[in-house]
Amino acid sequence: MGNPMKIRAGLKDGVTEVKILMQHEMETGLRKDGEGKLIPAWFITEVLAQYKGKTVLDAQFGQSISKNPYLLFRFKGGAVGEKVTVSWVDNKGDKRTDEAAIA
Amino acid sequence: MNMEVNLERRNALKAGGGLGLMALFGAVGLLSSKAALAEWNKTAFSAKTMDEALAAMGVSTAESNAIFIQLTVPEIAENGSIVPVSVTSTFPNVEQISIFVDKNPSVLAAQFNIPAGTESMVTTRVKMGQTANVVALVKADGKFYRTAKEVKVTAGGCGG
Amino acid sequence: MTTSNLMKVMLALALATSFAAVAAEKEVSDSDRIAQYRDMISDGNPADFDEMAGEELWKTAAGPSNATLEKCDLGKGPGVVKGVYAILPKYFKDTDKVQDLESRLVTCMVTLQGFSEEELVKKPFSTEQKKSDITLLTTYVVGQSKGVKMNVSTKHPKEKEAYDLGKVIFNYRAGPYDFACSTCHATNSVRIRMQDLPNLNVKSNAQSAYTSWPAYRVSQGLTRSFQWRLNDCFRQQRFPEPKFISETTIDLTMFLAVSANGAQYAGPGLKR
Secondary structure: OOOOOOOEEEEEOOOOEEEEEOOOEEOOOOOEEEOOOOOOOOEEEEEEEOOOOEEEEEEEEOOOOOOEEEEEEEEEEOOOOOEEEEEEOOOOOEEEEEEEEEO | OHHHHHHHHHHHHHHHOOHHHHHHHHHHOOOOHHHHHHOOEEEEHHHOHHHHHHHHHHOOOEEEEOOOOEEEOEEEEOOOOOOOEEEEEOOEEEEEEEEEEEEOOOOOEEEOOOOOOOOOEEEEOOOOOOEEEEEEEEOOOOOEEEEEEEEOOOOOOOOO | OOOHHHHHHHHHHHHHHHHHHHHHHOOOOOHHHHHHHHHHOOOOOOOHEEEEEEEEHOOOOOOOOOEEOOEEOOOOOOOOOOOOHHOEEEEEEEOOOEHHHHHHHHHHHOOOOOOOOHHHHHOOOOOOOOOHHHHHHHHHHHOOOOOOOOOOOOOOOHHHHHHHHHHHHOOOOOOOOOEEEEEEEEEEEEEEEEEOOOOOHHHHHHHHOOOOOOEEEEOOOOEEEEHHHHHHHHHHHOOOOOOOOOHHHHHHHHHHHHHOOOEEEOOOEEEE
């Protein structure tokens, strides 16, 4: 089970802005550890954000996304108090789902 | 979200293994249609060059356009481990936004599928091993457009 | 519109365009570009996760006494976390010492949780393998002072003494290169690599430097405390490594914290 994300969602002028910070090493597979051994690739491959069961963003990541990935996007509509749900899976099959109420 | 779905999702989460999000959410009916989620494009994400990546994404031509695609990157990145990238497109009917770093070992950094109702803009952060071009590719009305900007990296961010 | 008003508008327009032209010609400096970069990454600080982890630690019973830190007095009474970083370092009666946040946390971990001080100070900083509990707790506590005005007192004689000593140490030249902190941090535009080093004798620089630490260091992928910052600068200075939470480090912290008085605390920061 992955570590919790930090999700902030705010409604302004009829548009919900979502900011997500995920906790993940995002290892490229090219880095070496202290003993000179390659650290295996380990990174988030897919992120899905949903609002009331509808997909509001569907992202695919590669090795070039930074450690602790950050995402910002906006969708029309949304209501204060309703929840945005975000899930990710990584290349090892680890996954995490968190949600945040729109403020 | 009702209790039942929550429970189903928990079970699906427990099912674990190498399930992709598509299988995960498709299986529990959280998605209105399975087709809404594309499968992770392994070939594109493993591509070593822009040409290879574009081919794997089925892009034959991508017209240059810096007017309807606004690519925001810093001119200098103090640290290549975090390079903020923001792409906004004013094309109508944007379906997809992709971000590449042309000199990274794997060039495709991220691909975003933009459903109707979601604004055609996204901000994220990429790693850059050296000074290189960040390329934004936008698919609108079935056609591809691209623009690029150079980012100078003072300390590489790919390590090892 | 009267003629004279019209003239004013036209003059204003003419001035505005000529200024714009001047501005466009002016070379954008690397410092400006770096400032732009820092601004662009300021949202989404991974230190947030360490704040969360630190809060968990604060509330979780641990140590031989199996106690939480919720009764720890950081300067505003037992259990008060909000705003304390803005008044630290500070004189504490129970220890009869001026303490910074990190040394005070160690005091609480010893008195409330029963840890051994000797053990705690052995490995006080995070490594890629293991994050330091002290740093995580520090990150949580400082986050609770975000936006609070720095207001560090020198009223108590021991506080005044620490401040004065800190000032002396800041300017004390020694070591193989005859460096003082002030060698690198008391003139404008001293550079190492690309970065301008802050002239900490200038109030606004001292304020922005002090109030942006502790900080998540992108290059290390870890949140670093102020004790770590000082430790690293002693290394830059080719001085022997100071002992964690030693008097010297607390005196220096006192001097820099007081120099930052009046500014809003803005950490945990995010640095290259």
